[in-house]
Amino acid sequence: MKFFKRKYEWTVAIRLLHWITFISIGVLVFTGFYIAWPFWFTHTPGTKEAYNIFSMANVRLIHFIAAFVFIFAIILRIYLAFVSWVDADWKEFLFRWLNVREWIPTLKNYLTFKPYGVKGLKSKYNPVQSLAYFGFIIFSILQIITGLILYTMNENSIRGVAWVQKIFFPITELFGGYADVRIAHHLIMWFFIIFVLAHVYMVIAHDVGEKNGSLSSMFTGWKFEEKKNK
């Protein structure tokens, strides 16, 4: 018989932010696809008038609201990573994946389909996780910047150049103009889709393989560890 002990893994703030980010990403991806190629809410010409419907404008509004929720969730998460009292994990994001010695056993485990977690890791994340989350933060920042560039395109007017555009202009030039920013925004969106796919699979795989309750830990905050002796 195996025995488990409970281990407090996720604070309330992190759990809350996780689900807020999850919902906003879902909404953003769906509405983003709609804005790129409006496939829904179309009607046969002549059946309705333009003043009866407002679908593109509404979808864009939802996209912008979800985008600001996402921005503040990411800002808060980075803030927590640095100054949280309980769990300041910025080192996990920034440096854990640089640890070559931990990569070898981790990759070995994953590639040979071994029951997952690498024993003896002291940290919260293994290097693969650390790299994935670090990439998530980087791509989130990129997505937020490209999104804000596109969002503030209509801030400009004949009266003068908007200050946001002045700030973002060097970045726009770096991408090669607004059209390329738009394409980059679309391309980075696919990172989030792939991330969610892999993330959900990994969580389930760890949950099944390790029996550590990692799936439910994002709701309850508690993970389980095998107890060596009773």
Place this chain on the structure above:
Amino acid sequence: MRIKDLEEYYNSMLGKVDERLKDLYSEDDERELNEELKKNGFTRRDFLKWASFMTAALMLPPVFEPRVAKAATIKQRTPVIWLHLAECTGCSESFLRTREPSITQLIFNYISLTYHDTLMMASGERVEKVLNTAIQKYKGQYVCVIEGGIPTKDGGIFLRIGSKGETGLERSRRITRYAKVVLAFGTCAAYGGVQAAYPNPTGAKGVRDALGIEVVNVPGCPPNSINMVGTVLHLLLFNKVPPTDLLYRPLWAYGSRIHDYCERRAHFDAGEFVEEWGDEGAKKGWCLYKMGCKGPLTYNDCSRYRFNQGTNWPIGAGHGCIGCSQPDFWDKMAPFEEPNEKAGIRIPGGKGVEATSDEIGGFLAGATAVGIGVHAIGSVIRAKVEKNRKKESE
């Protein structure tokens, strides 16, 4: 700049403008222009309407209206040297060839166009002589209008002009050196245009990039004549170039986005899109976003002033905007009849192979899904094998 600041800025310049006009304005000139207008069938009222239109277009406060009208009559105005480099002369063509000349064009023809490669009668050595005397005579006073990009590869040998076979690079450098203001007219002059599109074999660049000088860009393929005349009028009134945006385009013309002033914008917000050329939506004038309109990415004033004396403009005629006033639009805005999400991304090292962002993303997501599948099956098999081994050992 807030609108209040802009108004204060222009009101503070009022005194200077009045002084300037006192020097340049003469009643004889005005009489001459009035006769010219009458000959072409315009009344004084038409002219004043045009003057108030230009005042509004230039974002000047209403007090400037009589001053704009006065400035338009000045005959002794800034001499213009108009150069043609690597381009199609389409900008000049669209500017000059209309069924009936508008007031805008009359005013422009009335200025002293000292040198224009394609319009003048002279040829060969005589042209060079005219050009050289003009440069000497108006040193530091003339406006140099450049139409066309400048090939820069191999010392610019891909473009040779004139009896001496001067390269475009040398020629533009020589002439812009003594110019008061350099105007880059058209997208080629502003950003390189079609000859700067991929793979750009001649290394063509816009005037600003090629020569490294201060330039006012008036891009477009072709640009609206109002943009040109407005910029020249601003020069006449204030003796300085209008405020520009971050890509050095006059703000009064290129400050706003086509999409935001588009007559079909309501259909965009309502989600009413043309799905196919000539379908029911196209007949009803619905939004052309799904047919590849690049209005949301383009800053210009077409949607406000339209082309050809306000007759019509591309989106009004039923084709989407192709974004011709944005840098490198041949590459960035292509394909012109597909939305931006269908734009091909050149895969690095793929020898010009292109894929859309959805193809790239879909491929990577598919690869991830396959990886997940393989890993899941592998894990299940391994778990079973280990279970069996345990049973055997027991």
